[in-house]
Amino acid sequence: MTKVTMTVNGRQVSGDVEDRTLLVHFIRDRLGLTGTHVGCDTSQCGACVVHMDGKSIKSCSTLAVQAAGSSVTTIEGLAQGGELHPVQAAFKANHGLQCGFCTPGMVMAAVDMINRYGGTLDEKTVRENLEGNICRCTGYHNIVKAILAAASDMSAGRQAAE
Amino acid sequence: MYETNYHRASSVADAVRLKGASEESKYVSGGMTLIPTMKQRLAAPTDLVDLRHVAEMKGITVSGGSVRIGAATTHAEVAQSSDIKAACPALAHLASLIGDPHVRHMGTIGGSIANNDPAADYPSAMLALGATIVTDRREIAADDFFTGLFETALADDEIVVAVTFRPPERAGYCKFPNPASRYAMTGVFVTRGADGVRVGVTGAGADGVFRHAAMEAALAGNFSPQALAGVTTDPSDLLSDIHGSAEYRANLVAVMARRAVAAA
16 A cells, blocks of 8 residues: 555645556545546557646556646546636537537546647547547537637637637 | 556666566556556556656757657647747647547657558658667667567666657658558558668558658659559568458559659
8 A cells, every 4th residue: 555645636645555556546435536437458449538737647547646746637636616618618518429428538638638739620630639539429519519619718708718 | 457556656776766667567657558458357467657758758859950859758749849840840740630639639759660550650761761769778779679560679667758859851651541540550650761762661561660662762763652653562461350451451552652742
């Protein structure tokens, strides 16, 4: 057992874990943050995507001990003050989900790609950057629309603020 | 996953010491191959020595006409590096095709070449660039480094610290990815530089990554896709699996090589 300490959604948390504990199980079972999902469990589907030190990673392929000392953001950490994050709002407005199982990973992947590309995101880039996230309901069209809408909204927001 | 004990190394020397403390230990960097393999119980190291926090293994430098990429540099960092894009855009392109964005944020160049998966992208580039693999104790030419499927010249506790190479005049990489895994069904990296033409082929060889002598000879006089017309690859030396027969891969080698030269 190892005591791991990390920052999750801005809050310092710690817990004793077996070294083989996956980050996703620490997040779900120990912290009770069940928005992060386990889909395929073979590192292909992306339902488990969280951000570690600002970058999207697959929490089913990372050990909790590897994440010790880092800052982790999960889907629960996006909305601020009861208001949806712009990417969450865009998924809602564009019907970017059906069953919703892949949605937390999709949203975390979308936030990461908007962080990297900003307002320069185009449809081809969005589709390429969704390679690590699988949706079995939507056919992706509305997910892509939602991400493009959020990228455009967020870039307009940044310009307005400057 | 079987039980394991995690150790975080603070330096290369610390990592070697930690590794030596247990017989069935393994180094882990991004863990994008090792952790899934442990989850499937195909690997069961009693101890993991984490290299992700070793400062001396990080970073990209270009100086004196030589490029040095620290082994703990992630695929995303290589793909986005302005230094790599200037010195060898084909290598940045290769890195941008590995796995998916989340995998590229964790997986490292050192981990990829030390694992030497026969379908990994980087080994083909190391061969074609005539790269030098710098370890904690020696320098190994890429030609001597990759010795077979998942086999390298590394001693059990030896650590890849960096790779170095001289930027080629021209280079191109083209791969046919497996649609599910993004691993290379076949990937071909071609370069033309001071030492002539070099062609590295991954994903296809029955013994892992290899240099394609016949293509190198054909391209030496005429570095163009047309020069590869009629150059064949013997299927008896190639992989055959559920994803494609050896004959199919032989054709992929020809097609990917032509496209790589065209892109160079």
